[in-house]
Amino acid sequence: MTTSQVSEKALPESKKRSKAAKGTVKIESDKGWLRLRFSVAGKRYAFAVGLPDTLLNRKVVQAKAQQIELDIISGNFDPTLTKYKPEKLSQESKADLLTIPSFFESFMEYKAKEVCSKTMEKYRATYNYLLKFFCDQPVNFLDEAVTEKFMNWQFSQGLSPDQVKRRMEELEACWRWHKAENNPWEKMGKRIKVPPKQRPKPFSREEINTIIEGFRTDRYYCSYADFVEFLFGTGCRIGEVIGLRWQHISDDCSQIWIGEQLTRGKRKAAKRNRARTITLTAKLQNLLIRRKQSNPDPDSLVFTSPKGGAINDHNFRNRAWKKTLTRLGIDYRKPYNTRHTLISHALDLQMNPVMVAQLTGHDVKTLYENYAGNVNSRPTLPEL
Incomplete structure (x- = not known):
């Protein structure tokens, strides 16, 4: 397809980089400005045309691209590009x-x-x-x-x-x-001064057990019970648990590797590209063993939606999570609070903050500033 054949509907696709056919002058966008790219006799050319990337300007540049294509075919191509380059615009003119x-x-x-x-x-x-x-x-x-x-x-x-x-x-x-x-x-x-926000209240141990049991006994959302228990038990980010695959789990299900996350169908590296390995409790280990089939596909997800696909965190929060907490009479907190809850209880139990940070993928400073919402980890006033 030559540039002259590009329809108006296809214009947005022209912004994407792709290999152009021989003799084709390709229109590209660079920081909001249009430029042309093409090859003649094995030599590559690219130059800015001095126009911002708008629909109208793409039509103008399209005509210039067609002129270059015709010159190449007819043997009238100007290798100095003087014939095709516009007058240089000042920064003020560009603005x-x-x-x-x-x-x-x-x-x-x-x-x-x-x-x-x-x-x-x-x-x-x-x-x-x-x-x-x-x-x-x-x-x-x-x-x-x-x-x-x-x-x-x-x-x-x-x-x-x-x-x-x-x-x-x-x-x-x-x-x-x-x-x-x-x-x-x-x-x-x-x-702009942003007012400080009160840290979210972690779930109590009683609330944790009530929520997990509430999911297990719910006729509609029971398939999420293991997922919820794993969130509470590991303190992992929701996308990390959603994206967990069997290849990330040791053969005996005692350890998991966290280096990826899956959010709204898009898989990417864990936050800040920090990978970590977590040794699970016996309870979580047995949870995975129960879910594990013989010779599972290494690429398949450990936790899935009721229909077998990847869990959508938005749907899970607005449907299963909210409705279950409402039914149980528990004050609403976002599913992400499961992470805050694990950290708070770990610090309450006097666990070394450095070890907690390693398990959750934080640095110690961030851990205290944003997640240590429990009572025992806070400084207390002296008795006078």
């Missing part, structure tokens, strides 16, 4: 052309290669707010006063200080990634 939302959109495309789907959802939310507030305003429209108006407008939309601060930090990172001469977002995030 006039590129809109604020599209500036962030190119940053999103770059980040999509390295962040999880949950993070991309947050980026998309930020993009939608930019689109709603700025529409097609150019990048050079921004200054500190305008960014402050955008910040205050988000508060008027009902966003929390934590949400607004995160968005300001995302935008600051975007402008830094673009190496923009001025970064009007630089000071915004620091000006």
Whole structure:
């Protein structure tokens, strides 16, 4: 397919890198700006065309690509590229052309290669707010006063200080990634003071046993009982348990290797690329032995949904978890609280914090700051 044959519906696919056919001039997007890439007589060429990546500009660049293709076929190709290159634009002119939302959109495309789907959802939310507030305003429209108006407008939309601060930090990172001469977002995030939040209350031992038994006796959600018990017993992140495969478990089921996680169907390395091996209690070991079939497929999941697929953490939380806790009369806390609960009880039992951090994949400082919500691990006032 030549560039001239690309339909409007196929345009978004043209942003993806793929090997072009011989004689084809390929349109690419680099940090929100269009460029052309092609080969002539074994020599590769690539140059920017000086236009931001928009639907209209892609049609303009498409015509230029077609001209180059015809010149190659007819023998009139200019190897110096002078015939095809536009006049060099200044940074100020580029800022006039590129809109604020599209500036962030190119940053999103770059980040999509390295962040999880949950993070991309947050980026998309930020993009939608930019689109709603700025529409097609150019990048050079921004200054500190305008960014402050955008910040205050988000508060008027009902966003929390934590949400607004995160968005300001995302935008600051975007402008830094673009190496923009001025970064009007630089000071915004620091000006937002996020009120401290009370640490979540860990589940008591009685609540843990009640929840596990509640799942085991539930006609609809009993298939999640082992999954829930394993979450409480290991303190692993939910995605780590969802993504656990039989190849990660020792032959006698006494140890598990945690180096991957599975979230919303996307498998990736464990957080911070930190792998760890956990020696299980006899109770959890027997749980796995009961689930283990003879010669299980090493790639198959240890814990699955009722239909046999990967567990969707969103569906599990909103259906099985919430309904079960409500039925049992237990105050709602997110499933992730199973991790906080394990750490709190381990510290209550005077377990070495360094050992706890090794089991859960934290550093000791993070462990105390974010997870040590139990009474015995806190400093106490002296008796006077």
